[in-house]
Amino acid sequence: MQMTATKMERRMEIAKLKCTSCQLLLQLHAIKGRVKEYSEQTEGGNHDRRRVLKEFSKLLDDEIEKIVLFMIEQQGMIAARLEDLGKKKAILQDLPLLQEISELREAYREVGLDLVKLLKFVDINANAVRKILKKFDERLGYKFTNYYVSSRSNHPYSQLQQGIGAVVGALSRNLSDIEEREGSYLNIYDQHSLVIPKDPIIDLIKATVDKLTNSTNFLRFLGQHALIAQEDTAGSEVEHIEEDKYHFISLVLNLANTFLYMVNTYIIVPTADDYATSLGAAATVCGVIIGSMAVAQIFSSVYFSAWSNRSYFRPLLFSSVVLLLGNVMYALAYDLDSLAILLIGRLLCGLGSARAVNRRYISDCVPPRIRMQASAAFVSASALGMACGPALAGLLQTNFEVHALTINQDTLPGWVMAFGWLAYLIWLWISFREPALGPGVESFHEGSSTSSSTRYLEQGTLEQGLAEQLLLPYDDGQTGDGEKASTLRPASSAVSAYRLLTPSVKVQLLIYFMLKYAMEILLSESSVVTSYYFGWNTSTVAVFLAVLGLTVLPVNAIVGTYISNMFEDRQILLASEVVLLLGVVLSFRVTGTYTAAQYVCSALLTFVSAEVLEGVNLSLLSQVMSSRLSRGTYNGGLLSTEAGTLARVAADGTITLAGFLGRGALLNATLLPSLLICLASIAATMSTYNSLFY
Template sequence: MQQVDTSRVFQLREDYREVGRDLVKLLRFVDMNATGLRKILKKFDKRFGYKFTDYYVTTRSNHPYSQLQQVFKQVQLISISATYHALLLIQGDPIIDQVNHAVQKLTHATSFMQYLGQHALIVQDDTPSGSEDNVDDESYHFMSLMLNLVNTFLYMVNTYIIVPTADDYSVSLGAAATVCGIIIGSMAVAQVFSSVYFSAWSNRSYFRPLVFSSIMLFSGNLLYALAYDLNSLTVLLIGRILCGLGSARAVNRRYISDCVPLKIRLQASAGFVSASALGMACGPGLAGFLQTKFTIYSLTFNQSTLPGWVMSIAWLLYLVWLWFSFKEPEHFAKAAAEAAARTSQPSESGHQESANLEEGLAQPLLLGSEERLDDNSEDNDDEDAKSSHEPATSFASAYKLLTPSVKVQLLIYFMLKYAMEILLSESSVVTTYYFNWDTSAVAIFLAILGLTVLPVNAIVGSYVTNWFEDR
């Protein structure tokens, strides 16, 4: 009987050892993935001159369908290892030593990934009270965020409020109804140029670009409204171009990314998208209510000019609200002090790193043994990240920052916007010619069309992208 018990204990111990060997294989497998991912991201960043690691870790770490969580969170594996160690109770056993070594190696391999997660602003549950994100909470100004979102909303209303009546306006000025496409599109063309100087301007201030934007939009809408009494299509187009030159959407986006704390940044970004979609729907809808005509001091107010008058008043009120309520972010003062300290030693690393991106596309990702990076060189990653986020100074430098995948996405986005703008610009002409719709019917149709943007984005963003690969 004693012999049977001894053999059973021996067999049980061997079974535990076999479990330990499987556990070692699993730990080594996770360690291999963590090490491989770390080295691939480091080599990618070096060869392409672009800090892709931040984006990759940020977008994958907390995604419900991402396998990166297996690299970040090994609490279960460590717990299993500790339980196995307690069950075997054999000090000095080779399997125990192998398990402990594998656990230590995995912890070392993933420590850099944890650092990358924190560096990419992935907030952990045990973030200390004195962290940098809490400093952002103190300097965060809710009213300034609201002013940015209102600017986004008003601009989209301004863009689409003239769509139902632009064809009638062009006819009243002696032009063809199809000229409405030029009237509507001129604002978007001017926006291409405004996005450049507003992006550069936002490196130094947010308040002044928003003030300039409001003044330009007020002036542009005023000219748009006066063009009817002046009987000038040129004044009408100048007014729309001024509106496009006042587009501060680049400032609105950057304010959210730079000045809003991480814990509400997602909500703020959703607010930006919602404000744009609601403005796109409210613009034509508001035009449907402006079906009246009267004259005050030789100034004509009708369905064609009222959108200009209404938006002029709206931008004037917004300018007053902005002037008294907006708070400039504190980091501009700190950045100015740092820039003054660096005037004696200008750096060209940002330009060089941007120029390396396109060159990296033609070079192998894996380096030779003489060029391999030292695994202990992660201390320089913080400086590399700062240089990779420096603003582009020209169209050429901005283009070089784009990877082929991003270029394809931008092309697709351009084609979608192209098709949508054709539909919107000529909707009043087509519906009048083929279906005899009046202005109110066109306005309701476009408002309903604009209201479909949010639910479609929610379905695609929350469900479809989780079922299928992006490509």
């Protein structure tokens, strides 16, 4: 009877919380109307800039203060409930009443769920404030976000971190004490925090707090590299993806495709210059040989992304066949003495790039509980493939003939990869299971697949508790006359996707272009530069490139585990750009002898800083881009892939063009564009720095 009364009290409290939170959210939502008023005043020329900034700042300050005070008030109520539960636990301390103990455990879990709902409510408010700031800048042409953030030293919701740790600690200790009564004799303080058995509610609270405070870890940081939308499970108690869509072997096949493709991309880098000279071309034509794959990938990324709306098996099958044929042509070009055949082979390899399919499969067909791990595995497979490609090329040092076919260090990478794709093709045909696509879902989302469409159709269900349907969608889909476009509808064309690119998103894409350009210059010309200045052979170049590739995972482990929790993403972003700039500057040959030590140190500095930059860049990109770019054919992953691919094409073209100046001038001629683009990206970052506070 007492427990029933407690539940009734809790329901009354929740109803009161919903009423109060609804009022706060509606007040915050009403600020949008003021944005329109200020916009109309601006268009009519009847406005005072300082007055507008002052009035709008006061409006935001007042609403933020109400939300913070509301949060503190609710924390106090939760603390009071914990105190009452503690008294009941003390009464039951010496009584072996299993039913009452079970009800007490559920009561503690209900407190935890209410805390999650409260945090979810605050998270939605934080998003609303960020979008209001962005819309104010777009409507009035001011840099109000810069002013508002720079004039307030901390994030508006930093106060929310106070008290949460104490509540979580109380819940953990009491739930652990209840478990102890059921047969465990370990005390929570006698165990290391990593081995303490955690209740699912505690994990749910921790995930919510991490999302709100932007806390991160290695797994999450690595997973962000994939730019795969993660299900917001912090506000939901169930997973909204059908488990029967998930097939482990199919996921492994997607990851294997990613790994093999990256090996295929970089296995020719140490020998491309030698292959070019053997066909009568200049060594610097290696830029065209390496870059031709990227040229084809510009187009393949689009049609593979669209194809994955209807199927996953068929595009993977097509990818394998095309890559098999491309590698065979690459290997046969030597005996046919044809540079054209070699380039066609590499173009076919680029047309077989199915990374868009790999990414979409993880996003749509992997359950939320393991999607972050799958995203991290996707990035790890790419990194390992990047390291294994050059290392494998270094092992293929041989020269013999089989009938009319020449097998040497130039052709063997093609034959090895052709055999690899043949084996993969057979495995794919036997083991891959095509996930079922539900009827009518594709048309709703204009190209998003079933599971992702279902997830967004159920968005209202996911946001339960205090956050449920309290704030009308406020997104970039709102038009100038106040009419709302559906926030569930993804961009249906390249033009509509471009219109969703805010200045912050454009800057992040520029940064991604810059870091990929610098990395491609470094990797693609390494064999030409090192053989000219230091006399390195193919094996030495292969070892050097493999070592560079192997730095990816440990560097990301350090950044994801430590650095990202010590500094803001935007701070790491700017610092990484500066370090990359330093690496590029140190790579120039100024006067005197150009030493291997200078080259290796500058290359490590450039490559490592670019890797760090890529992680925080994609993390920020996922936060500042419109939610409409998180799904559909023209999604954020496709945009970043296209930016990176264009950078690779531009870099490889630069190497070939600079080759006309001679091998002695190649290094400085190719580094100069990297220097200029890096300086431009730093300037652009500074101009949008204060808009990256979320």
